Amino acid sequence: MAEAGIFNEQILESLFREHYPGLCRFAQSYVKQDEVAKEIVQDAFVSLWEKRHTIDLSKPFKSYLSTVVRNKCLNHLRNTRKFSGNLLALENLAETASYDQPDKLVEKEISEKIAISIAELPEKCQEIFVLNRYHSLKYQQIADKLQISVKTVETQMSKALQHMRLRLSDYLPLIILLISPFHHFTISLFYHFATSQPHYFFFHLASG
Amino acid sequence: METNSTYYTDLIIRYFSGEASPGDILELEAWVTADATHRDVFREYQKTWQLLDSTKTIASAELDHEWAVLKSKIVNRKSSIVNRKSSIVNRQSSIVNPKSEIRNLKSEIVNRKSKIVAWSLRAAAVFILLAIPAFLLFHFLASPIENQLAAGNEVKEYTLPDGTVVTLNAGAVLSCPSKFSGNSRNVMLEGTAWFEVAHDKAKPFIIASGNARIQVVGTSFFVNTHTLSNTKEIILASGKVKVYYENNPSKMSFLSPGDKAELTANGNAIITTSNEDANYLAWKTKHMVFCNTRLNEVVALLIQVYHTNILISDNRLSDSRITATFDKQSLESVLNVLKATLDLQIRNTGAGIELSGRGSN
Numbered sequence: 001m002a003e004a005g006i007f008n009e010q011i012l013e014s015l016f017r018e019h020y021p022g023l024c025r026f027a028q029s030y031v032k033q034d035e036v037a038k039e040i041v042q043d044a045f046v047s048l049w050e051k052r053h054t055i056d057l058s059k060p061f062k063s064y065l066s067t068v069v070r071n072k073c074l075n076h077l078r079n080t081r082k083f084s085g086n087l088l089a090l091e092n093l094a095e096t097a098s099y100d101q102p103d104k105l106v107e108k109e110i111s112e113k114i115a116i117s118i119a120e121l122p123e124k125c126q127e128i129f130v131l132n133r134y135h136s137l138k139y140q141q142i143a144d145k146l147q148i149s150v151k152t153v154e155t156q157m158s159k160a161l162q163h164m165r166l167r168l169s170d171y172l173p174l175i176i177l178l179i180s181p182f183h184h185f186t187i188s189l190f191y192h193f194a195t196s197q198p199h200y201f202f203f204h205l206a207s208g
Numbered sequence: 209m210e211t212n213s214t215y216y217t218d219l220i221i222r223y224f225s226g227e228a229s230p231g232d233i234l235e236l237e238a239w240v241t242a243d244a245t246h247r248d249v250f251r252e253y254q255k256t257w258q259l260l261d262s263t264k265t266i267a268s269a270e271l272d273h274e275w276a277v278l279k280s281k282i283v284n285r286k287s288s289i290v291n292r293k294s295s296i297v298n299r300q301s302s303i304v305n306p307k308s309e310i311r312n313l314k315s316e317i318v319n320r321k322s323k324i325v326a327w328s329l330r331a332a333a334v335f336i337l338l339a340i341p342a343f344l345l346f347h348f349l350a351s352p353i354e355n356q357l358a359a360g361n362e363v364k365e366y367t368l369p370d371g372t373v374v375t376l377n378a379g380a381v382l383s384c385p386s387k388f389s390g391n392s393r394n395v396m397l398e399g400t401a402w403f404e405v406a407h408d409k410a411k412p413f414i415i416a417s418g419n420a421r422i423q424v425v426g427t428s429f430f431v432n433t434h435t436l437s438n439t440k441e442i443i444l445a446s447g448k449v450k451v452y453y454e455n456n457p458s459k460m461s462f463l464s465p466g467d468k469a470e471l472t473a474n475g476n477a478i479i480t481t482s483n484e485d486a487n488y489l490a491w492k493t494k495h496m497v498f499c500n501t502r503l504n505e506v507v508a509l510l511i512q513v514y515h516t517n518i519l520i521s522d523n524r525l526s527d528s529r530i531t532a533t534f535d536k537q538s539l540e541s542v543l544n545v546l547k548a549t550l551d552l553q554i555r556n557t558g559a560g561i562e563l564s565g566r567g568s569n
Contacts, residue, residue: 017271021266021271032224038274046278086241110259111263138226138227155218161221168256168260172259
């Protein structure tokens with residue numbers, strides 16, 4: 001068992017490298033903004049560092065960090081008057097961060113499917129979508145960069161997401177499996193069912 | 209109805225991309241809770257969004273920067289605590305020790321410096337975030353490119369970390385990491401090369417050249433990225449490869465042994481034919497087959513293979529036909545055969561080798 005005195009920078013670094021990506025995804029699912037999510041996760045690690053002498057080390061860091069991040073996210077939403085209990089409840093967000101990497105094979109297939117679906121978008125639409133989703137640019141930044149109106153950016157984003165929703169519909173039931181802690185067991189068993197009978201699965205999991 | 213649904217789609221997308229205002233969120237909440245079908249649409253978009261985000265990876269370079277940012281925050285806090293302590297000590301000893309003033313000044317400078325470093329690190333981190341290119345999505349460049357193998361003026365053979373053997377023709381440059389990490393083996397090529405790729409089904413071997421991509425499982429083939437028409441040529445000897453453009457991975461071509469693919473410079477067509485050029489590997493093997501071939505074509509190949517300038521001084525000579533096979537012979541012995549067959553005179557000028565004569569036919 002680690003003692004309070006041993007919590008040094010090396011330990012912080014290894015914790016950071018292990019948990020940072022998963023915590024960012026976790027925070028992002030609440031606050032929806034990449035930059036805000038990253039800042040919140042950074043702050044959570046700073047507070048972990050400051051409390052390193054008093055923190056209860058018998059409890060896992062993961063749950064400590066998740067709790068801190070979640071509280072900071074909810075505070076952020078309240079402070080910016082963007083808190084909606086109903087929407088968050090519908091989104092069924094996890095209580096703790098999930099760091100489990102998705103099954104490599106499925107992940108690869110999904111990545112390919114996403115890449116192909118993106119390639120199917122009209123050129124302008126594709127550019128706007130990629131700038132927003134993969135470069136984390138805001139609507140206004142994209143509008144400035146491409147010399148178009150924010151309204152156009154919005155229309156193109158909706159168009160892109162409508163397309164992605166249709167093209168990825170076979171994979172949508174998978175998302176529940178991907179983020180569930182026991183997906184290693186379920187994914188290979190149910191994967192074919194999921195692709196051939198998406199609706200069965202969608203409803204089954206949604207009700208369960 | 210139609211305009212209505214577009215309106216709420218926009219609202220949903222705005223919500224998930226973090227663009228929604230507090231008013232938007234209230235409106236969306238009211239709409240979603242009003243009807244079960246609205247709720248389903250909302251959840252489907254949420255899942256699409258999650259699926260898109262689930263494949264996002266954080267590059268190790270980004271993680272390094274984020275760690276540097278965190279570290280600077282912690283170091284700043286630490287030094288501010290130390291400073292507070294030292295200022296108390298200084299206050300006590302300021303009358304006694306004039307040197308402490310200088311020390312105090314110094315520590316202030318150090319503190320200011322570390323703040324500047326922290327800010328510039330933050331700025332660098334933001335810049336890196338913006339600069340991460342979209343093709344990270346395709347898991348390309350999963351490993352950093354570290355080594356550049358360049359053949360210079362001769363043909364050189366290299367063995368890559370995975371056991372793949374690459375022969376680079378003169379002038380070719382291959383960029384390759386010192387170790388293949390990640391899900392694929394990525395290299396970049398400019399020029400002409402022959403690959404014998406080590407078999408590893410789990411880690412596809414991907415060669416990038418501009419926008420063109422060649423993906424391999426384990427096979428041997430030839431790539432030329434420097435053709436006259438600015439197309440990229442791939443000739444497959446054995447195995448199977450997939451060729452595609454980076455920005456359009458859905459349009460791809462699979463090659464079988466003996467196939468030749470040409471990828472155009474503007475990146476929209478893949479032309480597949482069967483390879484008719486028996487000498488495409490002569491630069492590597494020095495094995496050349498000529499069958500009623502015109503002398504100017506023979507000379508063009510000899511220049512490529514032996515990297516020596518060869519001139520034909522008489523136009524009529526260019527049209528002379530040759531049928532011969534050469535295998536790993538020196539240029540001198542090849543020229544001697546030509547000399548005997550076509551009754552040539554061969555002269556070594558300063559600029560290269562000059563062929564003259566009237567030709568035999």
